[in-house]
Amino acid sequence: NAGVTQTPKFRVLKTGQSMTLLCAQDMNHEYMYWYRQDPGMGLRLIHYSVGEGTTAKGEVPDGYNVSRLKKQNFLLGLESAAPSQTSVYFCASTPPGTRDGYTFGSGTRLTVV
Amino acid sequence: AQSVTQLGSHVSVSEGALVLLRCNYSSSVPPYLFWYVQYPNQGLQLLLKYTSAATLVKGINGFEAEFKKSETSFHLTKPSAHMSDAAEYFCAVRANAGNNRKLIWGLGTSLAVNP
Numbered sequence: 001n002a003g004v005t006q007t008p009k010f011r012v013l014k015t016g017q018s019m020t021l022l023c024a025q026d027m028n029h030e031y032m033y034w035y036r037q038d039p040g041m042g043l044r045l046i047h048y049s050v051g052e053g054t055t056a057k058g059e060v061p062d063g064y065n066v067s068r069l070k071k072q073n074f075l076l077g078l079e080s081a082a083p084s085q086t087s088v089y090f091c092a093s094t095p096p097g098t099r100d101g102y103t104f105g106s107g108t109r110l111t112v113v
Numbered sequence: 114a115q116s117v118t119q120l121g122s123h124v125s126v127s128e129g130a131l132v133l134l135r136c137n138y139s140s141s142v143p144p145y146l147f148w149y150v151q152y153p154n155q156g157l158q159l160l161l162k163y164t165s166a167a168t169l170v171k172g173i174n175g176f177e178a179e180f181k182k183s184e185t186s187f188h189l190t191k192p193s194a195h196m197s198d199a200a201e202y203f204c205a206v207r208a209n210a211g212n213n214r215k216l217i218w219g220l221g222t223s224l225a226v227n228p
Binding site: 004031033040041042043045048050056090092094096099101102103104105106107 | 122145147154158164203215216220
């Protein structure tokens with residue numbers, strides 16, 4: 001049981017390049033989330049999904065797009081990377097039960113130069 | 114709106130000393146509360162959660178937290194710190210608006226354990 005798997009783990013992009021971060025969960029969770037973590041700013045929600053085929057904006061959605069074509073996968077895209085998007089990105093998922101916490105992936109460390 | 118405040122962005126204790134990490138929340142309805150731990154270069158891991166059952170909640174690695182409604186607090190404690198407890202700790206409250214299971218996060222407290 002792998003839980004939540006994020007790929008890649010590390011990436012360096014040049015300004016203006018695009019990339020997709022993949023989050024895959026094998027727990028049949030309905031809800032999935034993308035966060036970015038920056039020093040002193042805690043976790044900030046980028047986008048989230050409440051089920052297959054749905055997405056919604058979080059606190060800091062600008063410059064990112066997402067897709068949830070399959071229940072187990074949640075993709076985060078950067079169309080034109082900027083240095084301000086240098087961060088550690090975390091994916092999390094949770095089942096429908098309101099008492100459950102999140103299961104997190106191990107993160108993707110992205111540097112935009 | 115719900116919010117979470119973690120008092121002290123950095124806490125330093127000696128090995129064997131009591132660990133106390135503070136978390137205060139605001140919520141208009143009975144909350145679900147969570148503590149997560151993040152070890153260096155890793156994702157977040159659930160330590161414990163309060164979901165309206167017992168007010169004293171025991172978690173992994175010897176940690177526990179007490180829900181105090183009158184103080185709107187959910188402080189995390191451990192009687193005796195170990196070097197391996199050095200990590201970032203996050204408190205979170207379940208947002209009760211909407212059907213999205215969103216968590217509202219504190220900014221985190223970095224715990225250092227000195228030998």
